[in-house]
Amino acid sequence: MATPTRSAPGIPRMSRFSGFGLIKQAYRHQEHWQRMWRNPKPKKHYDIVIVGGGGHGLATAFYLAKMHDKVNIAVIEKGWIGGGNTGRNTTIVRSNYLWDEAAHLYEHAMKLWEGLSQELNYNVMFSQRGVLNLGHNLQDMRDIERRVNANRLNGIDGEVLDAQQCAQIVPIMDCSGSTRYPVLGASWQPRAGVARHDAVAWGFARGADSYGVDIIQQTEVTDIVIEDGAAVGVQTAQHGVIKADRIGCVTAGNSGVLAGYAGFELPIESHPLQAYVSEPIKPILDTVVMSNAVHGYMSQSDKGDLVIGAGIDGYVGYGQRGSFPVIEHTMHAILELFPQVSRVHMNRQWGGIVDTTPDACPIISKTPVENLFFNCGWGTGGFKATPGSGHVFADLLAKGEPNAIAKPFNYWRFRDGSLIDEHGAAGVAH
Amino acid sequence: MSNDSMVAVMDQCADLSASGADAGMLSSGLAHAQLPPAAGTSTTDSGVLLTEKAVTGLLMLRATSNADALSTALKSYCGIALSSRLHSDTNGAYCVRWMSPDAWVLSCPLEEVFAIEGALRDAIPGHIAIVNISGGYTILELSGTHARSVLMKSTGYDVHPDHLGQGKVVNTTFAKAQVTLRAVEVDEAQGRYELLVRRSFTDYLWLWLQRAGAEYGLHATSEPK
Amino acid sequence: MFLIHCPYCEEHREEEEFHAAGQAHLPRPLDPDSMTDEQWGDYLFYRKNTRGEYRELWVHAAGCGKYFNVSRNTQTYEIYATYKTGEVLESTSQMSVGPTGSVLNYRTADKEGS
Ligand SMILES: Cc1cc2nc3c(=O)[nH]c(=O)nc-3n(C[C@H](O)[C@H](O)[C@H](O)COP(=O)(O)OP(=O)(O)OC[C@H]3O[C@@H](n4cnc5c(N)ncnc54)[C@H](O)[C@@H]3O)c2cc1C
Numbered sequence: 143m144a145t146p147t148r149s150a151p152g153i154p155r156m157s158r159f160s161g162f163g164l165i166k167q168a169y170r171h172q173e174h175w176q177r178m179w180r181n182p183k184p185k186k187h188y189d190i191v192i193v194g195g196g197g198h199g200l201a202t203a204f205y206l207a208k209m210h211d212k213v214n215i216a217v218i219e220k221g222w223i224g225g226g227n228t229g230r231n232t233t234i235v236r237s238n239y240l241w242d243e244a245a246h247l248y249e250h251a252m253k254l255w256e257g258l259s260q261e262l263n264y265n266v267m268f269s270q271r272g273v274l275n276l277g278h279n280l281q282d283m284r285d286i287e288r289r290v291n292a293n294r295l296n297g298i299d300g301e302v303l304d305a306q307q308c309a310q311i312v313p314i315m316d317c318s319g320s321t322r323y324p325v326l327g328a329s330w331q332p333r334a335g336v337a338r339h340d341a342v343a344w345g346f347a348r349g350a351d352s353y354g355v356d357i358i359q360q361t362e363v364t365d366i367v368i369e370d371g372a373a374v375g376v377q378t379a380q381h382g383v384i385k386a387d388r389i390g391c392v393t394a395g396n397s398g399v400l401a402g403y404a405g406f407e408l409p410i411e412s413h414p415l416q417a418y419v420s421e422p423i424k425p426i427l428d429t430v431v432m433s434n435a436v437h438g439y440m441s442q443s444d445k446g447d448l449v450i451g452a453g454i455d456g457y458v459g460y461g462q463r464g465s466f467p468v469i470e471h472t473m474h475a476i477l478e479l480f481p482q483v484s485r486v487h488m489n490r491q492w493g494g495i496v497d498t499t500p501d502a503c504p505i506i507s508k509t510p511v512e513n514l515f516f517n518c519g520w521g522t523g524g525f526k527a528t529p530g531s532g533h534v535f536a537d538l539l540a541k542g543e544p545n546a547i548a549k550p551f552n553y554w555r556f557r558d559g560s561l562i563d564e565h566g567a568a569g570v571a572h
Numbered sequence: 573m574s575n576d577s578m579v580a581v582m583d584q585c586a587d588l589s590a591s592g593a594d595a596g597m598l599s600s601g602l603a604h605a606q607l608p609p610a611a612g613t614s615t616t617d618s619g620v621l622l623t624e625k626a627v628t629g630l631l632m633l634r635a636t637s638n639a640d641a642l643s644t645a646l647k648s649y650c651g652i653a654l655s656s657r658l659h660s661d662t663n664g665a666y667c668v669r670w671m672s673p674d675a676w677v678l679s680c681p682l683e684e685v686f687a688i689e690g691a692l693r694d695a696i697p698g699h700i701a702i703v704n705i706s707g708g709y710t711i712l713e714l715s716g717t718h719a720r721s722v723l724m725k726s727t728g729y730d731v732h733p734d735h736l737g738q739g740k741v742v743n744t745t746f747a748k749a750q751v752t753l754r755a756v757e758v759d760e761a762q763g764r765y766e767l768l769v770r771r772s773f774t775d776y777l778w779l780w781l782q783r784a785g786a787e788y789g790l791h792a793t794s795e796p797k
Numbered sequence: 798m799f800l801i802h803c804p805y806c807e808e809h810r811e812e813e814e815f816h817a818a819g820q821a822h823l824p825r826p827l828d829p830d831s832m833t834d835e836q837w838g839d840y841l842f843y844r845k846n847t848r849g850e851y852r853e854l855w856v857h858a859a860g861c862g863k864y865f866n867v868s869r870n871t872q873t874y875e876i877y878a879t880y881k882t883g884e885v886l887e888s889t890s891q892m893s894v895g896p897t898g899s900v901l902n903y904r905t906a907d908k909e910g911s
């Protein structure tokens with residue numbers, strides 16, 4: 143508990159976390175920890191209002207304050223921060239995307255991840271334990287080689303492994319060749335890994351708050367106020383109209399609803415995506431294994447739970463729960479790969495609403511409505527981009543124009559044909 | 573066959589009479605796996621009997637506006653009309669099953685399948701589709717006092733006799749595969765059920781049924797070819 | 798888990814027998830060559846994605862193989878009605894809801910525009 147971080151006038155100073163602080167608080171029976179962010183009353187007007195207090199919205203606010211000296215900002219969240227997909231995801235972080243545009247975006251995020259705990263003075267438990275993307279047939283292996291080559295040309299680490307090397311990295315995996323979909327090899331990104339999802343939301347919230355950003359929870363945006371073709375504020379259910387010079391919507395699965403308030407459509411479908419965790423068991427898996435072909439992926443949390451992810455449900459759904467057939471399908475896939483976990487009990491299952499786009503790439507863009515910006519379409523795989531997404535979206539909101547990384551991800555690409563087809567690399571989920 | 577027919581029809585069993593069924597293309601869907609009779613052998617107290625039926629002739633019949641004409645033609649050749657929704661009709665060796673509002677599957681003796689196909693085509697000048705699928709499917713039969721129990725372990729469909737009564741036929745999922753399930757003979761005490769399965773799934777389903785039926789003393793056989 | 802009533806089999810069947818096939822009533826453009834990029838992009842990529850009552854296409858894949866329409870609430874997941882392709886469904890605002898929340902008075906007419 144030493145040096146206070148920089149804070150805006152009138153905002154209580156945020157104490158820094160440190161090893162010494164931990165010991166000190168332990169002696170004080172953990173009763174004197176400071177609140178990590180304030181619970182302010184919304185002002186009538188902000189320079190920038192960010193709708194959606196997930197990781198991306200909070201990161202946007204943080205970088206706006208830190209990089210662009212904007213502090214008159216509010217993040218408006220209808221539930222609690224991180225309660226959307228941010229707090230529901232399986233936390234895989236990697237940057238081995240095929241196409242240049244996507245590779246640049248996710249690698250930008252990866253570089254920020256690598257310094258994030260220090261930058262936020264908050265342990266986001268980013269663990270670069272490596273990610274394997276398995277190949278089960280010759281075409282998978284050709285795609286993997288192509289992708290790894292593309293990654294290396296973009297300066298992103300990656301290796302092509304054969305089945306034996308996979309078995310060395312993941313001894314519990316059945317690489318015997320006698321399975322229905324034998325493991326032939328994998329792509330391996332050593333710098334990839336996992337992070338603690340809640341900590342990412344909390345760390346960015348605490349950081350943004352320390353600069354004076356108002357984080358307003360339990361407040362639902364029910365309309366976008368538009369005057370002369372330009373957005374001028376948001377209507378909220380709990381606090382009336384909150385005015386803003388610029389508005390950024392970062393509302394994941396509900397982005398289509400928000401666009402509807404503003405009078406335009408997005409090329410997005412919202413689908414349920416589910417995940418599961420098992421009871422905690424002793425360490426058996428120290429990396430992340432993903433398979434698009436058998437359709438499941440698994441890692442083990444520091445607590446010992448097996449964290450398992452699935453594919454999306456085929457229908458549009460806003461229900462934050464997934465369907466039973468997908469559970470069965472996913473468990474089949476996991477047992478095929480890891481027969482020894484067949485007796486492990488599953489503890490919890492839940493779903494999020496993922497905002498899928500036709501080219502499996504996000505939309506970070508201006509919109510047909512002036513002063514209204516969207517950052518959405520992250521679908522099944524946006525957690526890994528959280529710091530990068532916030533960083534480039536902050537730039538867009540501050541300057542009004544996208545930077546080189548964000549530019550290809552514009553809203554108009556679905557009409558002029560400049561799609562970035564990342565399906566090959568991203569498969570369906572993660 | 574009429575000469576102006578634009579459809580190429582292949583007799584899948586042309587060499588049948590010449591060289592005998594075994595030499596023809598249509599061997600058992602289990603031939604490669606040599607599976608039966610791996611399970612129980614007691615016939616006396618087995619609660620369920622699994623039988624691979626001998627390869628039979630199968631025609632997929634499809635018609636929309638000409639369904640009535642097709643039905644009439646079928647009646648005159650086989651003595652049964654096209655079945656109504658979720659039903660099947662049987663006359664001796666002929667059985668027709670409803671698959672969809674515009675599709676039926678007719679089973680008949682293998683030797684007759686080519687002749688029936690030709691006759692039906694000749695009888696209907698308009699737009700219909702008839703495909704000989706004899707080589708694409710296998711028929712398995714489950715019977716006995718516990719046949720229904722085995723079904724219940726394998727499909728989500730409600731197989732209670734009130735719901736799947738005699739003669740009813742449904743396409744549904746079965747142990748993750750897709751089957752056409754027909755209640756051949758059903759009463760409170762026991763049942764006889766037919767599974768029309770894709771040939772490439774036969775060995776998988778056979779193994780599944782052997783396992784699922786083991787606790788009821790399943791006995792497995794193949795009908796003579 | 799959905800129990801879906803197939804309007805062709807006229808029975809409720811388990812979700813696993815079906816596949817969702819996206820938004821319903823999307824007419825295929827008759828003359829794609831004469832369309833602007835914007836119109837073509839709209840046809841290919843833009844879907845209503847409604848939170849609430851939504852019309853979608855499902856196929857009874859493991860059953861009769863037929864495509865049909867479903868009126869479903871994408872938030873509560875309640876299925877209001879299923880109806881054959883080529884039929885129209887009255888707007889749900891006029892639907893009378895039964896004790897279990899199912900729509901009782903949906904009516905299907907002959908042909909629709911799209
Ligand atoms: C089961 C699952 C597993 C996943 N696994 C991975 C993975 O392994 N790796 C990976 O990279 N990605 C993964 N993802 C995707 C990832 O979670 C998301 O892309 C990412 O978290 C999106 O962050 P966000 O901040 O944009 O959205 P969210 O965290 O969903 O935040 C949006 C917020 O907007 C709020 N909101 C919505 N409407 C309104 C309104 N009208 N007014 C106010 N607030 C509103 C919501 O309450 C929500 O808190 C997974 C997703 C799911 C569901």
Ligand SMILES: [Zn+2]
Pocket residue numbers: 803804805806807857860861862863
């Ligand atoms: Zn049906």
